Amino acid sequence: MKPEYDLLVIGGGPGGALAARTAAEQGLSVGLIEKRPAIGVPVRCAEGVGRDLLEEFMDPDPAWISAEIDRAVIVAPDGYRMSLEPSMGGNEVGYVLDRKRFDRELVIQAAEAGADIQVKTRAISPIIENGTVSGARVEQNGLVQDIRARVVIAADGVESKFSRWCGVDTTVPLGEIETCVQYLMTGIDIDEAATVFYLGNDVAPEGYVWVFPKGPRTANVGIGISGRKSREGSRPLDYLNRFVRSNFPNGRIVEWIMGGVSICPPLEKTVADGLIIVGDAARVSDPITGGGIYNAMYTGRLAAQVAADAIAKGDVSAPSLMPYDAGWRASKLGSALQRNYRIKEYFVKLSDDKLNRLVHSISRLDLSQFSTLEIIKELIRHDPSLLLELKAIRDLL
Numbered sequence: 001m002k003p004e005y006d007l008l009v010i011g012g013g014p015g016g017a018l019a020a021r022t023a024a025e026q027g028l029s030v031g032l033i034e035k036r037p038a039i040g041v042p043v044r045c046a047e048g049v050g051r052d053l054l055e056e057f058m059d060p061d062p063a064w065i066s067a068e069i070d071r072a073v074i075v076a077p078d079g080y081r082m083s084l085e086p087s088m089g090g091n092e093v094g095y096v097l098d099r100k101r102f103d104r105e106l107v108i109q110a111a112e113a114g115a116d117i118q119v120k121t122r123a124i125s126p127i128i129e130n131g132t133v134s135g136a137r138v139e140q141n142g143l144v145q146d147i148r149a150r151v152v153i154a155a156d157g158v159e160s161k162f163s164r165w166c167g168v169d170t171t172v173p174l175g176e177i178e179t180c181v182q183y184l185m186t187g188i189d190i191d192e193a194a195t196v197f198y199l200g201n202d203v204a205p206e207g208y209v210w211v212f213p214k215g216p217r218t219a220n221v222g223i224g225i226s227g228r229k230s231r232e233g234s235r236p237l238d239y240l241n242r243f244v245r246s247n248f249p250n251g252r253i254v255e256w257i258m259g260g261v262s263i264c265p266p267l268e269k270t271v272a273d274g275l276i277i278v279g280d281a282a283r284v285s286d287p288i289t290g291g292g293i294y295n296a297m298y299t300g301r302l303a304a305q306v307a308a309d310a311i312a313k314g315d316v317s318a319p320s321l322m323p324y325d326a327g328w329r330a331s332k333l334g335s336a337l338q339r340n341y342r343i344k345e346y347f348v349k350l351s352d353d354k355l356n357r358l359v360h361s362i363s364r365l366d367l368s369q370f371s372t373l374e375i376i377k378e379l380i381r382h383d384p385s386l387l388l389e390l391k392a393i394r395d396l397l
């Protein structure tokens with residue numbers, strides 16, 4: 001790798017790859033480092049992404065799509081199933097990706113655009129000069145190298161350390177980390193065109209179980225529960241095993257992954273002098289679903305555009321990089337994150353009884369009018385005592 005770039009990207013996930021590709025396309029010299037020896041593995045994801053969202057960035061390619069999804073099914077704690085057709089299922093309807101291939105494809109696109117890629121290379125500390133992040137000290141196979149850059153993009157995921165090393169507070173409270181476990185299961189009876197979400201405090205407290213098809217009789221079967229609900233005998237794995245025993249007793253587990261998802265508000269500030277933070281590292285995954293593929297790609301691309309402008313102006317200070325922070329907050333993504341956080345805060349407190357009533361109520365709606373606002377209105381109609389509780393959320397919608 002060269003000792004100096006315009007832009008250095010830490011992390012080869014969707015956020016880092018989009019940042020590297022966009023910056024290289026704009027003519028910047030770009031280096032991207034990834035600590036793992038291969039891009040995209042191990043997969044730590046249920047791999048679902050909305051059709052419209054993905055297509056904002058690229059044309060779908062069967063080479064990295066495992067399944068096409070045309071509806072989302074919500075299963076209430078009492079077993080009642082509600083089906084949301086594509087126009088209502090939003091981000092939960094579209095594709096289940098093959099992220100091993102998808103992430104690699106994104107990084108290949110960055111390389112084709114001219115970015116240097118180096119795997120098995122870990123950032124071990126930032127280079128900070130006169131208070132400005134000016135690169136990273138990296139380590140590969142025991143060899144340490146300093147790589148300087150005008151701007152560094154931290155795209156190092158939910159376990160991000162780089163921004164913390166640069167003095168940004170990235171702490172996530174325990175209750176706002178969903179701890180997740182997922183099996184890739186085969187030999188199971190599933191609806192191959194539907195993503196299915198199981199709700200309920202006995203199934204997944206402050207979270208949900210998902211079944212996302214990956215092909216014939218094969219699916220990602222996973223769970224996320226609140227970190228504050230996880231304890232001896234009630235860990236995500238315990239819940240998942242109970243779910244699998246009662247729903248897919250004859251299935252075979254062929255992969256097993258664990259991971260965390262932040263469901264907190266985004267970082268208060270996602271830029272510093274010489275630094276931009278994107279994707280999970282910036283805590284921009286969706287607080288309700290935990291989905292963050294699109295969010296990482298969106299922020300990664302915007303970060304590169306703003307970095308290119310700042311470098312062209314010769315000013316990479318935090319104020320000069322602020323259009324990135326202000327840009328994603330003012331976008332549809334930014335308002336969705338704000339709104340969904342408030343909604344999540346409300347939903348995690350619902351008893352199973354209220355969840356059942358909510359799902360039954362929604363399924364009686366004219367779903368051609370379906371929107372979050374309609375759900376809330378319906379809930380209020382059904383149970384006026386919730387009015388005050390819901391007012392704050394309703395005001396946001």
Ligand SMILES: Cc1cc2nc3c(=O)[nH]c(=O)nc-3n(C[C@H](O)[C@H](O)[C@H](O)COP(=O)(O)OP(=O)(O)OC[C@H]3O[C@@H](n4cnc5c(N)ncnc54)[C@H](O)[C@@H]3O)c2cc1C
Nearest residue numbers: 011013014015035046047048123157259279280291292293
């Ligand atoms: C169980 C689970 C299920 C999920 N399901 C979905 C889903 O269905 N849909 C969805 O949209 N999202 C889902 N997500 C979230 C999604 O995976 C992330 O939001 C997305 O991958 C974020 O992309 P990113 O580029 O920000 O980070 P990542 O994809 O995490 O990439 C960060 C990269 O940085 C590398 N890295 C870290 N530190 C360093 C370092 N010091 N030096 C060099 N490299 C480093 C890591 O190895 C990693 O490759 C799920 C997450 C989990 C855990």
